[in-house]
Amino acid sequence: MSLYMDVIIAGFGGQGVMLIGNLLAYAAMEQGLNITYIPVYGPEMRGGTANCTVVVAQEDIGSPIISRPKSLIVMNQPSLDKFQPKLEDDGVLILNSCLVRAEDAQPRVRAFCVPANEIANRIGSIKMANMVALGAYVAATGIVPLEAVKKSLGNVVPAHYAHLIPKNEACLQAGYDCIRA
Amino acid sequence: MADAVQKKFIKGNEAIVYGALDAGCECYFAYPITPQNDIPELMSALLPERGGSFVQAESEVASANMLLGAAACGARSCTSSSSPGISLMQEAISYLAGSELPTVIVNMNRGGPGLGNLGPSQGDYFQAVKGGGHGDYRTLVLAPASGQECYDMMIEAFDLAFKYRNPVLVLGDSTVGQMKEPVVMRGPAPRNDYGAEDWRLEGARGRSPRLLKSLFLEDNSLGEHNRKLAEKYEAMQKEARAETFATEDAELVVVAFGVIGRIAKSAVRELRARGFKVGLVRPQTLYPFPSALLADLARKGRDIGRHFLTIEHNCGQMVEDVRLAVRRDADSAFFGYMPGDMPSSDDFIGPILEALENRNESKEHKE
Numbered sequence: 001m002s003l004y005m006d007v008i009i010a011g012f013g014g015q016g017v018m019l020i021g022n023l024l025a026y027a028a029m030e031q032g033l034n035i036t037y038i039p040v041y042g043p044e045m046r047g048g049t050a051n052c053t054v055v056v057a058q059e060d061i062g063s064p065i066i067s068r069p070k071s072l073i074v075m076n077q078p079s080l081d082k083f084q085p086k087l088e089d090d091g092v093l094i095l096n097s098c099l100v101r102a103e104d105a106q107p108r109v110r111a112f113c114v115p116a117n118e119i120a121n122r123i124g125s126i127k128m129a130n131m132v133a134l135g136a137y138v139a140a141t142g143i144v145p146l147e148a149v150k151k152s153l154g155n156v157v158p159a160h161y162a163h164l165i166p167k168n169e170a171c172l173q174a175g176y177d178c179i180r181a
Numbered sequence: 182m183a184d185a186v187q188k189k190f191i192k193g194n195e196a197i198v199y200g201a202l203d204a205g206c207e208c209y210f211a212y213p214i215t216p217q218n219d220i221p222e223l224m225s226a227l228l229p230e231r232g233g234s235f236v237q238a239e240s241e242v243a244s245a246n247m248l249l250g251a252a253a254c255g256a257r258s259c260t261s262s263s264s265p266g267i268s269l270m271q272e273a274i275s276y277l278a279g280s281e282l283p284t285v286i287v288n289m290n291r292g293g294p295g296l297g298n299l300g301p302s303q304g305d306y307f308q309a310v311k312g313g314g315h316g317d318y319r320t321l322v323l324a325p326a327s328g329q330e331c332y333d334m335m336i337e338a339f340d341l342a343f344k345y346r347n348p349v350l351v352l353g354d355s356t357v358g359q360m361k362e363p364v365v366m367r368g369p370a371p372r373n374d375y376g377a378e379d380w381r382l383e384g385a386r387g388r389s390p391r392l393l394k395s396l397f398l399e400d401n402s403l404g405e406h407n408r409k410l411a412e413k414y415e416a417m418q419k420e421a422r423a424e425t426f427a428t429e430d431a432e433l434v435v436v437a438f439g440v441i442g443r444i445a446k447s448a449v450r451e452l453r454a455r456g457f458k459v460g461l462v463r464p465q466t467l468y469p470f471p472s473a474l475l476a477d478l479a480r481k482g483r484d485i486g487r488h489f490l491t492i493e494h495n496c497g498q499m500v501e502d503v504r505l506a507v508r509r510d511a512d513s514a515f516f517g518y519m520p521g522d523m524p525s526s527d528d529f530i531g532p533i534l535e536a537l538e539n540r541n542e543s544k545e546h547k548e
Binding site for chain 2: 022025026029034035036037038039061062063064065066067068155
């Protein structure tokens with residue numbers, strides 16, 4: 001069976017779910033894999049709900065739209081409520097335990113509870129909680145090397161935030177260590 | 182030109198722009214509309230850098246008539262819009278076809294009729310393929326299903342436009358426009374104007390004047406003109422193309438275009454893994470339609486009672502062309518997913534199994 005993974009990343013608008021979706025997709029592309037990235041969001045810049053779907057595969061990708069994802073990153077409670085029922089059995093669930101009740105994770109899935117806001121806050125800003133969650137996701141799935149994700153930051157983060165890349169790298173690493181340690 | 186090749190992680194809408202630029206696009210005229218505004222946005226940044234003209238027109242009626250002028254001068258021109266905007270362009274598209282002028286028109290199909298909604302749809306199939314304007318004409322229609330095809334088909338569209346002196350439509354939807362994928366770009370494509378210097382308007386100094394028109398009042402002149410057009414449309418048939426997948430021994434062949442085609446491919450793959458003999462044809466050109474390919478599949482599948490299922494993001498349009506193509510040896514069932522949101526492959530599993538089941542029933546009935 002050739003490599004295949006899909007993930008829905010969901011949260012509030014403003015939590016950076018699109019950014020880490022782009023980052024994961026970019027890193028996978030740099031690994032020579034096929035990828036699709038598709039965003040779903042309302043008209044608002046902040047608030048509201050936002051999610052994106054990333055598919056990573058060795059084979060050419062058919063559907064970019066996934067109804068029963070193999071993995072899930074949820075940054076807030078409404079996202080867990082909405083997407084957990086769709087997650088496949090034994091699917092990987094990365095849960096931001098600062099905003100999501102960890103006890104709501106179902107036993108049928110492989111849940112990883114990560115205090116993403118808290119870790120990001122300690123490193124510099126809760127705005128980077130998304131990076132902590134992605135670091136944890138990479139550790140839990142091994143879909144791409146963490147180094148590839150770090151290297152892709154410069155291609156995905158807008159130029160005027162480039163000075164924040166080292167802190168984003170630290171957050172990716174902290175999320176990764178939180179699972180692997 | 183190996184150094185010109187680069188891979189970018191971009192939206193389908195952006196791939197449309199890079200494809201147009203590598204095809205040598207010189208003029209772009211458009212009026213903004215969701216869900217394709219990434220096209221004019223990026224075009225406004227890149228086209229002037231390359232010495233081309235970007236004009237935001239006052240309406241879609243104006244942008245389409247600007248195309249008419251630019252195309253008459255032999256310039257490589259294009260526009261983009263979404264469904265309601267494309268409706269406004271139909272008069273000019275009819276004139277472009279009647280005057281035999283090459284241009285490229287991108288339609289990122291959204292929900293309709295009327296203002297509909299901003300979600301993906303394939304409701305404009307009839308308009309694109311059967312001719313949305315008046316008169317007895319055709320436009321070539323290409324249907325991309327990925328970012329790569331958005332890029333490749335724009336290059337092809339410009340080439341076909343000049344090869345046949347005809348408008349070419351690229352029909353996508355908001356999903357292929359908004360989705361991001363890696364796209365390999367090969368740099369400027371070889372340019373062939375197919376003898377445009379013999380017809381384009383460039384000032385008549387030193388030669389007799391030329392006239393490009395769609396008005397034919399003299400006795401028999403319109404008939405003669407339309408017959409000539411019909412011969413041209415006949416010649417276009419060889420450009421028909423489709424992706425086929427697992428059709429060899431398929432008892433049921435799914436026919437679907439654009440993003441719906443690739444979603445159907447996932448459903449077909451899953452059902453193949455479960456042992457069902459299903460296949461897929463994804464038309465990449467909608468006009469000319471890959472009728473010969475479908476007719477051939479129907480004929481070769483006669484012995485196994487091969488049947489077809491057309492899946493569309495509308496209430497049933499392309500299915501008419503599929504039925505026409507396979508009518509001698511088979512028929513096509515239909516499943517329509519309503520516009521507004523996007524189906525997943527799960528939404529197609531049931532309808533495919535049902536069509537397969539019905540095929541078996543009708544086969545037993547015949548025996």
